[in-house]
Amino acid sequence: MTNPAASAGSARSQENRRQLIAEHVVEHGTVTVSWLAEVTGVSVMTVHRDLDALAGRGVLRRFRGGVSALPTSVFESNLDYRLGVHVPEKEAVALAAAELVEPGMSVMLDDSTSVLALARLLPAKAPLTVLTNARRVLEVFAGCEEIRLIALGGEYSLTHDSFLGVPCVEAIESMSVDLVLVSTSAMNARMTFHQEQDVVLVKRAMLGSGARTALLMDHSKVARTALHRLCPVADFDHVVVDDGAGPELLAELREHTDVRVAPAARAKE
Template sequence: MLAAERQRKILEKVRRDGTVRTTDLARDFVVTEETIRRDLDLLGRRGHLRRTHGGAMDATAPLGELSQTERESRQLDEKIAIGREAVRLICPRETILLDASTTALEFADQLPEDVPVRVVTYSLAVIERLASRDSNLELIQLGGSYEARGRRFSGMLTESALRALRIDRFFFSGGGLDPIRGVSEPNPEQARLKRMMLQHAEWSCALLDHTKLGVQTDFYFAAPEELDVLVTDRGAKIYAKSHLKDLPYELKFAR
């Protein structure tokens, strides 16, 4: 394959998926990672994408995080599978906390109706998804200042409400996972809030599809040793085999 054709296909993938990883592209195109890095650097200089540590992201997306609507359709099958696997980790009558990620939204969709749980969240989308259920589910919305772009609440009132609750399990996502430094977020306010939630919960589980592994965004909030479980999809197996060794947390692959 000519370099120009490979670069065109890379750009198509970036615009479709939002982010790409160097390791995945090298495997898909059967070239070295150095070749892919040169391709990404060239496309970045031309303004077609933005380089990130370990890959690239769509240059047409606004700086920082994408909106809720923009995020919902990306890696949807993987998010559904991750959610289905992660709900197996909950126990009856627990209080679980969900962040405002689209992966947590799919997790909420997979909650079994015959298991009594209390769900705490600051995500309006999660509340809307679960509001029609009328059995075995108690919903608690953490209020605060509403952010329309992310369809979520945040700020002092959100944090104050959280402190009044006991949280058994915290399920969350992020912008990326670095094997050494942990989970990060492109939004500083979200990183600070999730950091507080992580420290407040008795147990935590990161929900990250394979496109997030090896990616670093701007603000770290969860070190590897602070995680209890990472649930990802089967597309992460090759990366995990070479980069996620001797983990301080349990690694689960969605079925």
């Protein structure tokens, strides 16, 4: 007969090991299977089973002999990885984008890490009405008395820690707001992109619900493409980027929309 306590302990041990593996991959970006087996003290076959489970959750991406949390044109990185990269740039972009928000406005925020950085600045802009599909953005405003908070529900995505799908799109399409602020995973001088069609559909619905729209991008996402086209750069009223973006790209962007360049050093002061 199976011992329930032993089974529960084994499951906890497995989940702890998988969490450790995920943390190592997020920290290093790309690692080998053999290295993970060494640091976790289990067999290569056990690591392969753990990686299959983590890849199924969208936490990481497998390739022959290794695993990665880095984005590609068809794979968006897990939220935990994105939260730890280009932080000063995202904070600078958020600081510049906050200037677009005025007390009394209704604003819609997506589930990107750049917009999460912005959300942390917005209680100072209260009173506001905030609409979002991002769980962590909801946590920022929960308990803020002068913030009217509206959650845009749908199917929960572990990769993005947010709500997506048809119910979310329908909730968004029933709303009309003063300002929509989003980010995405890639852009060039003319077009914006994302790897996942469910995310594209939600972002498009958001952009269609705003009287004004703003795109927040750190320079690591520019001069890149991804599988799905989101919308032309010209569809945004404002694009906010950090000063790591090249002057030629900035000049091209300014042919299509208002561009605001955020000095990254401001976020470090």
